[in-house]
Amino acid sequence: AQKVTQAQTEISVVEKEDVTLDCVYETRDTTYYLFWYKQPPSGELVFLIRRNSFDEQNEISGRYSWNFQKSTSSFNFTITASQVVDSAVYFCALTLSYNTDKLIFGTGTRLQVFP
Amino acid sequence: DSGVTQTPKHLITATGQRVTLRCSPRSGDLSVYWYQQSLDQGLQFLIHYYNGEERAKGNILERFSAQQFPDLHSELNLSSLELGDSALYFCASSVEGGDRGLKETQYFGPGTRLLVL
Numbered sequence: 001a002q003k004v005t006q007a008q009t010e011i012s013v014v015e016k017e018d019v020t021l022d023c024v025y026e027t028r029d030t031t032y033y034l035f036w037y038k039q040p041p042s043g044e045l046v047f048l049i050r051r052n053s054f055d056e057q058n059e060i061s062g063r064y065s066w067n068f069q070k071s072t073s074s075f076n077f078t079i080t081a082s083q084v085v086d087s088a089v090y091f092c093a094l095t096l097s098y099n100t101d102k103l104i105f106g107t108g109t110r111l112q113v114f115p
Numbered sequence: 116d117s118g119v120t121q122t123p124k125h126l127i128t129a130t131g132q133r134v135t136l137r138c139s140p141r142s143g144d145l146s147v148y149w150y151q152q153s154l155d156q157g158l159q160f161l162i163h164y165y166n167g168e169e170r171a172k173g174n175i176l177e178r179f180s181a182q183q184f185p186d187l188h189s190e191l192n193l194s195s196l197e198l199g200d201s202a203l204y205f206c207a208s209s210v211e212g213g214d215r216g217l218k219e220t221q222y223f224g225p226g227t228r229l230l231v232l
Contacts, residue, residue, distance in 0.1 A: 035220070045205060045223035047117070091158065101148065101209075102160035102173050103221060 002027045004094050006106035013082050014114050021077045021109045023092030029053075034068065034075045035093040035103065045091070051075065082113045118142065119224035121206050127230045133194040136227045140187055140208030146170075147189040148209075148221055149181055153202040164189055196231045203228050 003026040013019045025034065036048040049059065051068055059066045063080045079086055089110045093103040118141035128134055140147050149161040151174075160173035164183035175181075178196075183189040193200060207221035 037223070042225075043203065043228070044117070044225045045207075047220055047222055050220045093158075101146065101163050101171060101221075103148075103150075103158075103207075104160075105158040107157050 002029075002032075002094055002096065002104050004092050004104055004106035006090075006092055006109050008109045009107070010110040010112070012112045012114065015083060016081050017113075018078060018080050019082050019111065019113075021079075021090050021092075021111065023075045023077065023106060025073050025075065025092070025094045027094060027096065029096050031096070033095045035095070036066065036075075036077050037091045037093065038088045039091065039108070040088040048077075048090075079111075082111075084113050084115055087111060087113045117222040117224065119206060119208050119222055121204075121224035121227050123227060124225065125228050125230075127232065128196060129232055130196055130198060132196050132231075133192065134196065134229065136191040136193070136204055136206075136229075138189045138191070138206030138208075138224060140189070140206075141222055144208035144210050144222075145187065146209045146211065146219075146221075147183055147187070148207040149175075149189070149191050150205040150207065150223075151202045152205060152226070153199075156202075158205075161191070193229070198231050201229055201231045 005024045032053045034051045038046045065078045067076045089108045091108045092106045120139045145166045148163045152158045161175040163171040181191045203226045205226045207223045209219040209221045211219045
């Protein structure tokens with residue numbers, strides 16, 4: 001079965017701190033896709049990144065960076081120098097290449113950044 | 116703004132009633148997906164349509180149904196509503212999704228918040 005685990009339910013940091021959100025996935029398939037979405041207090045789901053299982057290169061986008069490690073089935077997300085606007089719930093998700101197109105979401109991590 | 120639109124934004128109704136949620140995908144996207152977000156179940160996939168055809172079903176109740184029209188907009192119909200149907204319903208769209216080998220990013224609409232009283 002496929003599963004995504006986000007063990008951190010809630011994280012609180014002070015502005016300018018770095019924070020890492022953990023994501024561990026389970027699948028027996030060799031081809032799959034991983035995603036991160038952000039859900040700010042307004043409620044919409046905002047796409048952040050998509051990564052396929054053959055691309056283990058880490059990615060950096062501004063203050064955001066992602067560390068994909070197949071050996072540990074993890075796809076962790078780091079925010080550097082956090083800001084109050086980063087406060088949101090962050091979801092990690094998995095989809096397979098051959099099966100349905102559904103996204104399998106983790107339970108999310110609520111990040112609160114205090115000034 | 117993802118380019119996916121959903122109406123209405125909020126909906127309050129009573130148990131036993133029927134409602135219709137509407138979704139317009141991003142321009143050029145052929146696939147529409149529906150998800151339900153509730154406190155106890157989290158984000159759950161309901162159903163996927165590609166170019167008017169149903170492609171996959173998830174944890175969708177028999178009381179719920181959906182369709183995708185020729186202009187590619189989609190509607191999710193919820194009937195015989197129960198208190199437990201109160202949730203945030205998201206629509207997402209992607210370019211592909213018809214060929215199982217292609218996985219494009221799903222872009223989400225702002226959601227419809229349904230409250231059943």
